[in-house]
Amino acid sequence: MVNFKKLCAGALLATAMLGVGGLLPSAEAGRLQDIQERGTLLVGSTGDYKPMSYLNKETGKYEGFDCEVAELLAQSLGVKVQYVPTTWKTLSADTMAGKFDIAISGITRTFARAKDMDMSHGYLLFGKTILCRKEDAKKFTSEADLNKKSVRVMVNPGGTNEKFALSNLPDCTLLVHPQNAEIPSLIAEGKADVMITETMEARRYVRDDARLAAPLIDDPFTKNQFGILMAKGDQEWLNYVNFFMEEKDMDGTLDKLEDEYIK
CATH class of the missing domain: 3.40.190.10 (Periplasmic binding protein-like II)
Structure with a gap:
């Protein structure tokens, strides 16, 4: 038979030792x-x-x-x-x-x-999509339309936009701009042709700037x-x-x- 008194006493001793820094260290605060x-x-x-x-x-x-x-x-x-x-x-x-x-x-x-x-x-x-100038919207109807040397694609460094462009648009002219928030205006001003972005961001910038369009917003490249x-x-x-x-x-x-x- 199990000696419950000895078992309980042993458990209490182990608990006491752990609580005062005995056999095992106490857990760090989360x-x-x-x-x-x-x-x-x-x-x-x-x-x-x-x-x-x-x-x-x-x-x-x-x-x-x-x-x-x-x-x-x-x-x-x-x-x-x-x-x-x-x-x-x-x-x-x-x-x-x-x-x-x-x-x-x-x-x-x-x-x-x-x-x-x-x-x-x-x-x-959401998904990956593009921003472009409104007058260029009919030029970009597929990923293949972007993957050309003549198309200047702008992204911010280090994020998933850059990774998408490097993986999927090897033949485009890739431009990396350090300030993501500045890229939509640069697109509108003609400093680049396309911005790789997400549908969330594209909707906001199209709403805020009448010069911009997001022709592929309802059919993004990714989900x-x-x-x-x-x-x-x-x-x-x-x-x-x-x-x-x-x-x-x-x-x-x-x-x-x-x-x-x-x-």
């Missing part, structure tokens, strides 16, 4: 606890992607769909948002270095990112979802972010934000 103790949610953003996350140079404030989501996430934790600037080129390195609690800036869910970092469940279905990016290894924090996004999807908040910033 990011949830860090955020609440700090009183701020550190949010990484490129600030150059309308309508998802955009730094308004006139007001100095971040605006857009993802910025609203970040504010609501912070409110759910009883803290404030503090933005941490990043770039598409340094986004992965900054995330893995723990420079912020989340990165949310119209970030595409990819296998490459999921391999090295944690990503939330997807939200907002993807955005995700919230985090350093790998904190399952509790990932679970919380996923739960938060699921709740905001079910209560209609994400639909309202989509109507406000995208549609």
Whole structure:
């Protein structure tokens, strides 16, 4: 027979030893606890992607769909948002270095990112498409129309737009411009012919600039979802972010934000 008194006594002794730094180290505090103790949610953003996350140079404030989501996430934790600037080129390195609690800036869910970092469940279905001048809209009806030496395709460095162009448009004249938010105006001014972008961004810029068109917006080259990016290894924090996004999807908040910033 099992001696339950001895078994319980042994369990209590092991628990006591673990609690005072005995056989095993105590678990480090997770990011949830860090955020609440700090009183701020550190949010990484490129600030150059309308309508998802955009730094308004006139007001100095971040605006857009993802910025609203970040504010609501912070409110759910009883803290404030503090933005941490990043770039598409340094986004992965900054995330893995723990420079912020989340990165949310119209970030595409990819296998490459999921391999090295944690990503939330997807939200907002979109795809790769193009922006061009309105008078050129009939020139670009397929991917083949872009893949020509005579077509100047402009992208921002380090993100999925550049990767798409390198993989799918090897024969185009590829131009890399460091400021993503400036590219639509450069297209409108004739400094390049086409911008590789996402349907979300294309809709916003066509709405804001009558010189631009997005002829392939209803038939994008790819289908993807955005995700919230985090350093790998904190399952509790990932679970919380996923739960938060699921709740905001079910209560209609994400639909309202989509109507406000995208549609």
